[in-house]
Amino acid sequence: MLDLVLADGELVVPETGVARGSVGIKDGRIAVVAAPGETLTARETIDCSGRWVFPGLIDPHTHVGFGDKERDFGTEARSAALGGVTALFTFHRSADLRESSGPWIAEGERRSCIDFGLHFGLTSALHIDTLQETAKRFGVSSFKVYLMYKGAAGAAKGFTEIDDGLLFRTMLEARRVPGGVVGVHCENVEVIPVFRGPLKAAGRNDLAAWDEQSPDFLEAENVSRVIYFAAKAECPVNIVHLSSREGLEIVRRHRAVHRNPVHVETCAHYLTMTRDDPAGILAKVNPPLRRQTDCDALWEGVADGSIETVGSDHVPRKVATKGTDLWSASAGFPGLATLLPLMIEDGHYGRGLPLTRIAAVTSLNVARLYGLPSKGSIAAGKDADLVVVDPHTKRAVDHATLASFSDYTPMQGRMLRGWPVHTLVRGRPVVADGRLTEAALTAPAGRYLRRAV
Ligand SMILES: [Zn+2]
Incomplete structure (x- = not known):
């Protein structure tokens, strides 16, 4: 059983192109990338139809x-x-x-x-x-x-x-x-x-x-x-x-x-x-x-x-x-x-x-x-680092919503599309429905990226 499925999104795969599909995640990694019509069963499914999924x-x-x-x-x-x-x-x-x-x-x-x-x-x-x-x-x-x-x-x-x-x-x-x-x-x-x-x-x-x-x-x-x-x-x-x-x-x-x-x-x-x-x-x-x-x-x-x-x-x-x-x-x-x-x-x-x-x-x-072979794309075996993006909603940049130590941004007020809806770090949701998750706030689990030297 998969842990999580991002279902029916437009997958942006840098090496091959944009194609409709689903991403199955298990133990923090991408377990399977499935074509439309294939059903994946998981403990949790996020409907990504009409959305872009980026690495x-x-x-x-x-x-x-x-x-x-x-x-x-x-x-x-x-x-x-x-x-x-x-x-x-x-x-x-x-x-x-x-x-x-x-x-x-x-x-x-x-x-x-x-x-x-x-x-x-x-x-x-x-x-x-x-x-x-x-x-x-x-x-x-x-x-x-x-x-x-x-x-x-x-x-x-x-x-x-x-x-x-x-x-x-x-x-x-x-x-x-x-x-x-x-x-x-x-x-x-x-x-x-x-x-x-x-x-x-x-x-x-x-x-x-x-x-x-x-x-x-x-x-x-x-x-x-x-x-x-x-x-x-x-x-x-x-x-x-x-x-x-x-x-x-x-x-x-x-x-x-x-x-x-x-x-x-x-x-x-x-x-x-x-x-x-x-x-x-x-x-x-x-x-x-x-x-x-x-x-x-x-x-x-x-x-x-x-x-x-x-x-x-x-x-x-x-x-x-x-x-x-x-x-x-x-x-x-x-x-x-x-x-x-x-x-x-x-x-x-x-x-x-x-x-x-x-x-x-x-x-x-x-x-x-920079020598990170487990990251950078959407493919089986890679870390499940994924972003689900809303292609259409235009929103003004506002520093107050961006959670930085900074209290300004020179982009303040710019109207932009392409805001993330969900962000996953090794399969773990850190942003869900545009908001930081409880896990991101109280139990941060980022890892240090040690390169093979
Ligand atoms: Zn410099």
């Missing part, structure tokens, strides 16, 4: 802990679940990863109602010296280097060892880790002050000025160097949160000549928001929001496969950290709960992007890139 989203890019430290694992996982996200990767940074990683993972296991994995943020020589050890011990195969924290900009944040040497050493070490990949934040931070000074002096306080102080070519220049270094180091590299057409052009040019794997991630906000967004300072983020032509180019990249993954770069801060001054406002904003509806409203309905492509960039490709 649970795996957000490749979040910052758990930037809001209320370890409590974020509770709040942000619940917000994620409401958005159909059943697993996330979060960046973990500390002075010594050997000491901090164990307790941090334990907090996640205690509080998170969805599964979670870590990327290590590497900011010092010690991190590189101990990379093989920490990778094996904690099952982490993905690393991030922050080129925007080089030099004076890094010193202001307490980082004094970030330079091209650290980047190159990271690549040399990461390529020895099975499945190893280096993600890089690309912005040429040494040139930014050239633009920032005059903009500040001119009294600019609008969101577009944030783009003008770090224009697209400062991202593209870093992208170029990173890919070139990666080819020489023979290390797979991932351009995370790519924001500009110019950057994507550079990626395409390099891919034509270098065989070394170059992966590209973008975020929902680079696809759906511009520097002229009415959210203003609330939408300050690094890299900055660009122009409509950049959004258009990135959507094309998602459609043609040159962009493989889409995340949220979720940062759960309070609105008070933004203030009214562009230059001192905190960067980043929440996005876990709106990732799927934004992709569906603007991507599918707005641009005809196939649902399977959305499932690929938000789930399958993330699972493949």
